[in-house]
Amino acid sequence: MTNSSIVLRESRYHHIKAMLARLRLDSSARLVVLVDKDGQQIAVHGELGDLDTTSLASLAAGNVAATGGMAKLIGENEFPTLSHEGEKESIHISVIGRVLLLVVFDDRSSLGLVKLRSKQISHELAKTFIEIEQESAAAAADGGALPFTGITDEEIDSLFSPAS
């Protein structure tokens, strides 16, 4: 690939889920979602209900990209946090390196508390993602570790037979 892929191992995933669970509890939030800046959902924890978190992830990334573009126009590198306050539900987004930490909360919490707890966990998340990036680069260099290495044309073709 022209840009680096992210490879998330199970142990890392469970560590991230535990961090999100802790943040959700500490901030009395409804839901915590971790999203890649390109819009891919990495992990989610909390009251999901019928919320479409895939769309939420994509829109959050678009939102951060758009405000980041505005930041550059006025001479800032980026806006590290974004908040959207609604009547009942609100969203707070923190930009942490290449990932976005998105917290959905209602009147059981407050913007101040969510901001504080998000900031407290951001260093640990940043450190974890630097390590994940290093692992991903190593996995790419050692192609044997990736699931699609050596995949045959027949295997790829098999994906398309039902869709056509």
Added chain:
Amino acid sequence: MTFINYASREINCKIVYYGPGLCGKTTNLQFIYDSTAPQAKGKLISLATEADRTLFFDFMPLELGTVRGFKTRFHLYTVPGQVFYEASRKLILKGVDGVVFVADSQEERMDANIESLSNLEENLRAYGYELMKLPYVLQLNKRDLPNVIASPDLTAELQRKGEPVIEAVASTGEGVFDTLKAVAKQVLTELRKS
């Protein structure tokens, strides 16, 4: 940027439909959405103006199936085609794994195609990508209209690197899935190499 999640056993890739205004990018996505079984797709999100022109992007997640125990999911995006949305158009390309260029086959849109293709190359370069190295498909859309340029002439003008060229009528679905297949196959083939 492909995202491989061993915990949920998923591989996620990003495909962007690019092209001049009103060339049929959103129509491609709409047809894919309408023709796909509910369990294989998520919502189609359209950030459009009141006049139904794409303002920021359209997005839909699509699950193709399972290979080697991993679900393959494609996130399909369109860009806003209108020239003055340049800033937001560029943002959508970030992290792209494959591109479909939707060309408008009508004679009067030839200049717009050339301008948009050159804009694509420029915007890719800004992120450090090269069109020549990226999974890429050229779709010649609106083949049903009366004033179209002959396919070989359009291909000679717009083809960059021997990429698959697919004739399409996105409004009826002709060529839409062939285009998607052609780009998705290239993306998965790239994963084999990585």
